Amino acid sequence: MPHVLVVNAGSSNVKFAVFRAGAALQEVARGKVEGADSAAAVLEQLEERGALGDLVGVGHRLVHGGPRHTAPALVTPELVRDLEELKALDPTHLPAELGLIDAVAKRWPGVPQVACFDTAFHRDLPAVARTLPIPRRYLDQGVRRYGFHGISYEYLLAELVRVAGAEVAHGRVIFAHLGSGSSLAAVRNGTCVDTTMGFTPAGGLVMGTRTGDLDPGVLVHLLRSEGLNAERLDTLVNRESGLRGLSGTSSDLRELLTNEAADPRAAEAVAVYCYQVRKWIGAMAAALGGLDTLVFSGGIGENSPDVRARICAGLSFFGVQLATEANAAGAPIISSDIAPVVVRVIPTDEEVMIARTVQRLSNATPPDEGTREWPNRSRTPC
Missing domain, CATH: 3.30.420.40 (ATPase, nucleotide binding domain)
Structure with a gap:
């Protein structure tokens, strides 16, 4: 069965979730491990137990997207190089997140990866809300208010539409x-x-x-x-x-x-x-x-x-x-x-929101019932 993997790397732990792909995502596994360096071992165990099935996409929560990354994106070498330059904005999270993207790419080459930025939900903050009262030269360097928890807020907004x-x-x-x-x-x-x-x-x-x-x-x-x-x-x-x-x-x-x-x-x-x-x-x-x-x-x-x-x-x-x-x-x-x-x-679920985004951007949604053909997944991720 086709599966989507979601990894949420923090500064000291990694959350993960596995979903069976489809219009209605079905959770297969979920957990958290302490120590960002232990994530690769956990992913290996999931694969050995068959929990990942046919892995068709991997989604990552990235805490910081900087001033340019205002929407989820397929991971490419160009994106990774850009994010490497943003480490100074988020030295606590970005190194571990980029390390996990690299580990996934080496273990499952060719499987699309999607970066979901926690700052993206706040991309339209008005100038009065995003501007810090510091010398203009720092504003030009990207020192501003960004906002976070955006993936959670995106999920909650969608749920509010659904229930109300x-x-x-x-x-x-x-x-x-x-x-x-x-x-x-x-x-x-x-x-x-x-x-x-x-x-x-x-x-x-x-x-x-x-x-x-x-x-x-x-x-x-x-x-x-x-x-x-x-x-x-x-x-x-x-x-x-x-x-x-x-x-x-x-x-x-x-x-x-x-x-x-x-x-x-x-x-x-x-x-x-x-x-x-x-x-x-x-x-x-x-x-x-x-x-x-x-x-x-x-x-x-x-x-x-x-x-x-x-x-x-x-x-x-x-x-x-x-x-x-x-x-x-x-x-x-x-x-x-x-x-x-x-x-x-309203309970939040960042992992579900990321999995939905992976399906949307990587063509990881299964075909209609009765067909055997999958959408073209030939795009080359990092």
């Missing part, structure tokens, strides 16, 4: 992707007009181990007072801060909620997180000129009624009011019937 219709989805919508990495996107008429993450995924909301937005003077102070170099500063901002830094114990919001009654630092970390999400929802609503729909997603957004309730408790002034029982049950709609703003819970 195009008219609702093209209204004033805030998507809240809340997990160990958290961000919001303000979407109007199906287009992102603002988002919380900026030049890197470290910006915006406080996250599991990332600072979110931070007064740059703090970093200057730390550079002067502790003599930090760039690598040490990167570790501090991306791996030692956020909920982990505030609590001193954990980056997992579930653990912090469990411990908050006995641990004031855990309680403060939870309070800061909920406050910041609530504050940023207000900012995104201002960018939209109002709010019609609020969508919670991601590991926290989908699974924590308590956090959703704390976030929404201060938003009644512009029409957000939860239905207690529906929220506790994680119902698809958790807002009160009389509330002006509809609040929804």
Whole structure:
């Protein structure tokens, strides 16, 4: 059977999923391995177990596409060379992602690979939303706000169209992707007009181990007072801060909620997180000129009624009011019937979104029933 493989390489782990190709994708396998260098071994095991079947396409989530890559693309040698030049924009993710593309090309030469960029969803950010207040020469070098979690937002927008219709989805919508990495996107008429993450995924909301937005003077102070170099500063901002830094114990919001009654630092970390999400929802609503729909997603957004309730408790002034029982049950709609703003819970699935894109760009969709011929897959990937 024809299969599509999706690999999602992070800085320290790799998620993977295998789907049986077709108009209705069928999941065959899904998992995560720690250590980006162990991905090749996992892929070899999948092939040996027959989980990949007839591999007809491979999709990759690439965190950063830079200023030029604003849509998914077939992987070619030219694209890889271009992405190599972007490593300075994303030294945390791009090297591992490009290494995995190379490993797949060597193992399955001739199988199309597709790059799906997390920044692409935000390609139409207006100038006022994407421009950083720094000297113009840096803007010309591509230092600007890009936004991330775009593959998730693309999936959520498609799901909102499916469950609520195009008219609702093209209204004033805030998507809240809340997990160990958290961000919001303000979407109007199906287009992102603002988002919380900026030049890197470290910006915006406080996250599991990332600072979110931070007064740059703090970093200057730390550079002067502790003599930090760039690598040490990167570790501090991306791996030692956020909920982990505030609590001193954990980056997992579930653990912090469990411990908050006995641990004031855990309680403060939870309070800061909920406050910041609530504050940023207000900012995104201002960018939209109002709010019609609020969508919670991601590991926290989908699974924590308590956090959703704390976030929404201060938003009644512009029409957000939860239905207690529906929220506790994680119902698809958790807002009160009389509330002006509809609040929804929609599980996200980046891997499905990538697999759909692979089929669309690589001609990996099976032929109609009753035929044996496959579409031409003669294009040469990297």
